[in-house]
Amino acid sequence: MSKNQKIISDKLLKWYDQNARLLPWRLFGRAKPDPYKIWISEIMLQQTTVQAVIPYFKLFIQKWPTVDQLCKSDLSEVLHLWSGLGYYSRARNLHLSSSIINSKYNNFLPSTESELLKLPGIGSYTAAAIMAIAFNKRAVVVDGNIKRVVSRLFFLEKPIKENYREIWDYTNCITPNIRVGDFVQSLMDLGSEVCTPSKPRCYQCPVINDCKAKNNKKENFIPLKQRKLEKNSRNGSSFFIRKGQKVLIYKRLDHGLLASLDALPSIGWDNQVDHRLEFIKKLEKKKISSIKHEFTHFTLKMDIYLVEYLENENLKLPKDFIWADINNLKKFSFPTLMQKILKKIINDQKP
Numbered sequence: 001m002s003k004n005q006k007i008i009s010d011k012l013l014k015w016y017d018q019n020a021r022l023l024p025w026r027l028f029g030r031a032k033p034d035p036y037k038i039w040i041s042e043i044m045l046q047q048t049t050v051q052a053v054i055p056y057f058k059l060f061i062q063k064w065p066t067v068d069q070l071c072k073s074d075l076s077e078v079l080h081l082w083s084g085l086g087y088y089s090r091a092r093n094l095h096l097s098s099s100i101i102n103s104k105y106n107n108f109l110p111s112t113e114s115e116l117l118k119l120p121g122i123g124s125y126t127a128a129a130i131m132a133i134a135f136n137k138r139a140v141v142v143d144g145n146i147k148r149v150v151s152r153l154f155f156l157e158k159p160i161k162e163n164y165r166e167i168w169d170y171t172n173c174i175t176p177n178i179r180v181g182d183f184v185q186s187l188m189d190l191g192s193e194v195c196t197p198s199k200p201r202c203y204q205c206p207v208i209n210d211c212k213a214k215n216n217k218k219e220n221f222i223p224l225k226q227r228k229l230e231k232n233s234r235n236g237s238s239f240f241i242r243k244g245q246k247v248l249i250y251k252r253l254d255h256g257l258l259a260s261l262d263a264l265p266s267i268g269w270d271n272q273v274d275h276r277l278e279f280i281k282k283l284e285k286k287k288i289s290s291i292k293h294e295f296t297h298f299t300l301k302m303d304i305y306l307v308e309y310l311e312n313e314n315l316k317l318p319k320d321f322i323w324a325d326i327n328n329l330k331k332f333s334f335p336t337l338m339q340k341i342l343k344k345i346i347n348d349q350k351p
């Protein structure tokens with residue numbers, strides 16, 4: 001590390017000591033971070049904002065404060081708590097990993113990159129973040145905020161997506177050997193609070209004199225913008241099959257999109273073949289509404305159909321289908337898409 005690079009990391013650490021965000025997985029002062037909490041937070045933060053994660057994290061830690069307790073839980077409980085947070089494979093991977101950590105590591109999260117990478121759901125970014133933040137080991141951590149800050153600091157005139165290697169090299173240059181976790185979090189916090197995507201607040205920045213983008217008056221143009229690709233669109237149909245005060249719901253297949261979650265029967269949108277849903281084709285249905293929902297890779301237009309059954313009519317239910325009490329749907333693990341559909345149906349039915 002050159003003298004200038006050390007000056008940058010020193011300034012960032014000093015700034016962090018006074019400006020760190022108060023987040024529920026962080027500890028300050030002499031106490032050591034809890035690797036379990038750091039692991040849970042890093043998994044939840046994948047593709048998800050800090051603000052969205054905080055309430056889920058608090059509930060999660062309240063319910064399962066240790067690896068041991070998490071591994072004794074039922075996967076359906078974890079999925080239920082995860083409802084609405086999205087990317088449900090993360091919940092399944094956490095649950096699976098907790099059993100591995102329990103049996104192989106005596107409930108202690110491993111601290112080496114090679115061991116962390118063997119746990120389901122941990123890729124190279126998450127392994128580096130856990131090593132640095134939970135164990136204060138030197139690792140180069142490059143998340144979305146850090147990519148932007150480093151691109152501006154070193155005036156890297158490329159779109160972020162095309163420039164991972166160069167950003168990693170510069171981040172490596174300024175990463176110190178001590179207080180690595182604090183340093184990583186200082187860059188994350190600077191990106192979140194000061195060096196924001198638009199209109200960075202350079203007047204509050206501890207490294208303003210070192211920032212090459214600022215010196216070139218280009219802070220609003222770096223990193224260069226990438227042309228957005230058009231998202232694919234898909235159409236699907238969802239069925240509100242009602243029998244008095246009950247509605248038919250089912251557990252989705254244990255693989256693919258929204259795996260193992262509770263749902264209204266729906267077809268045509270998820271590229272899955274689920275023979276249990278074939279009975280729907282024969283039902284008499286009426287279209288009552290539709291919604292739009294954004295997935296990462298496609299936009300879904302879902303038509304909603306109503307099917308009415310008489311109280312005394314019998315329908316032979318396929319495996320994992322049940323009649324659920326309409327007034328007690330909160331106990332099920334519906335993903336955001338299904339919550340949106342149910343909300344739309346309920347709102348449309350209000351006088």
Ligand code: SF4
Nearest residue numbers: 195202205208211219
């Ligand atoms: S000076 Fe401005 S652009 Fe440069 S790192 Fe600080 S906030 Fe970001």
